[in-house]
Amino acid sequence: MLIGHQSWKFSTRPQILSTAVVGGPFEAQGPLAEDFDILHGDLLLQQKSWEQAEQMLLHEACDKAIEKAHLTKDRIQFFLSGDLMNQIISSSFAARTLASPYLGIFGACSTSMEGLALAALLVDKQCARYVMTATASHNASAEKQYRYPTEYGSQKPPTAQWTVTAGGAAVVGAVEAAANEAVDGSVIDPIAKDEETKGRLAVTSATVGRVVDMGLTDPFNMGAAMAPAALATIEAHFRDLDVGEEHYDLVVTGDLGKVGAKILGELMVRHGIHIPDDRYADCGLLIYGDNPAVWSGGSGCGCSASVTYGHLFRELRRGRWKRILVVATGALLSPLSFQQGESIPCIAHAVAIERDGDTP
Amino acid sequence: MAQANAKKLTPIQREYQALAKAYEPSRPLLQNFIRAFVVGGAISVLGQGLEDMFIHYFGFTQKTAGNPTVAILILLAALATGLGVFDKLASFAGAGTAVPVTGFANSIVSTALEHKSEGYVLGVGGNMFKLAGSVLVFGVVAAFFIGIIRSLPGLGG
Structure with a gap:
């Protein structure tokens, strides 16, 4: 429901069924290392290029989020994703494997919340039962596209920022969708069973x-x-x-x-x-x-x-x-x-x- | 140019830019100068040592010793780039590694490495002078004009 000039209020309280995050070696040394589901020691993630490594981050985050929601790929009705690469290739290539109906979005570093807002809207308006939203960035692929090659030596000013090597995905679903299916036994309530996702989170x-x-x-x-x-x-x-x-x-x-x-x-x-x-x-x-x-x-x-x-x-x-x-x-x-x-x-x-x- | 842009800005934009400027931490200039001086100086001392070595032990003259010296510095810089240590040294040293021939070598090797994933012809070949290209272009142009000035009667030559 539109509220005010530019906000939406989600009266059905779409639920965050699961989230998953994947990080690189530098993130693994950071203070939030324990909050990642998967951490990689290799910046290339055993891939051939930085771009493929970024796709891999997105890929793994999506797979893990689906797994944690106790769903299967085919049950994800819409996939909303974006990234920093030209023509958002990381997202589109991840969507190719996922095979869910896909909407590519771009909001640069704001993509995560752009995706989550749209996912919640789709679920709230009963346009979908399960929507997954994801995004990823890779330090080396971003440096390559926006700045200099990885091995190029340059001194940066103190205002510069470090592009994070990480991917994150969230599965948003309707409250009643999860509950109904639990009754007819086709699927267990994705929220209640997972110890880690015990507290219910709603996008309001x-x-x-x-x-x-x-x-x-x-x-x-x-x-x-x-x-x-x-x-x-x-x-x-x-x-x-x-x-x-x-x-x-x-x-x-x-x-x-x-x-x-x-x-x-x-x-x-x-x-x-x-x-x-x-x-x-x-x-x-x-x-x-x-x-x-x-x-x-x-x-x-x-x-x-x-x-x-x-x-x-x-x-x-x-x-x-x-x-x-x-x-x-x-x-x-x-x-x-x-x-x-x-x-x-x-x-x-x-x-x-x-x-x-x-x-x- | 800067003035033309400044005119287009609204008062709010100008006010904000002044605020943002106040919060912008300044670059540690003195520290950067000292680091550049020390590392750049060390590279120059190494170059001088190599040149003396070529003159004393390999029979080169003052004039011909320059080429093998530069070749070795380029080789070392390329090797350091490939091993992934050059960028770390350069982020410490700044102009200290960028100004000597080592910076030029690094700009070519790093781009070649970076674009290898797009193939040898379009990737490596097409991109390796992406950063170094402008140095070559303006170096040649500058050399051309200096050459003309030098050849003018009464000057140099």
Whole structure:
């Protein structure tokens, strides 16, 4: 249901049946390593190219998510996926193997929440019983496409960010679909049986962002370019849903990094949004902790996807929080556009996730 | 150009850019200079040592010793790139490894490695000068004009 100008409220409370995250060797050394389902020691994932490695991340995340939801591939009615590669090849190639009806989406690093919002909408409007959404990014394939070859030696400014090597997938389903099937015995309730997915998570609302361009042109400072987009979406969400800052136990942005998160903090104060420090986080800062090797923090489609679907959902299920708002941010530039002197248009999509009761 | 862009910006954009600028951590310039000086200097000392070696032990002259010296530095840089250590050294040293011939070798080898997955002709062949190409083009153009200036009567030659 449309609420306000640009938000959806999901009255049937679409359920997150399962999530799965896959990471690379660098992520395996980070503070969130335990929240990954699969970690790879080889950056190439035994593939022949960086692009294939990225497809593999997406692939494994999808397979694992389906397995954890106790479903089979053919029961996934729609697959929504996007990534950073030209023509979103990683997603399309993963969809080729999956053979589910597929919608390719692109929101740069905001793809994770764009997909989750659309998946929840499809389920809420009874257009599907099971929808899977996924995204992935690979450090080397992103460097190759957007910046320099992996082995090229260059010094980056402190505002630069490290593209996360990770894939994340989530299966969203209707509450009654799962329950009905459990009654006729054709399939067991995917939520109740899995110890790890004990707490039921529901997608309650989403806000679709507008493109915000503040005229910044530095591709090595995307945090600063994206912060206004995050602010616009957070503001719109609170306005449309008519809730206060205290409604969420945690507001988390996608990949603003140290620089962008500080700017967003300042912008929120100026716009009268007061979220205390302990109730705000950024996936780009969570994934690698304080590692100076990643400059300002993590970025990429896999950043918000792996941190949200892995770490945040796990903590949410454990009862650390009741409601969170994930605001995934994306910089919609291409290597061509910035070489031609264009500024960086940015977007942010927000999705609210709530824990339903305790153990079902 | 910058002014033309600045004119197109709205007051809100200009205000935000000023705010963003204030939050932008500055590059550690002094640290970068020192690192570049030390590493770049070390590479130059190595080059000088190689040149002296060619002159003293292999009978090269001051003029001819340059070629084998550069060849060895290129070989070392290419090897370091292939072994995956050059990029780590370069992110530490910055201009210290980029300015000597080692940076040029790295730019070619790294692109060749990166695009090997697209095949030898279109991948390696078509891309290996992607970064180094502009150095060659502008190097040749600059050499051309310097050559003309040098050949002018009363100057040099």
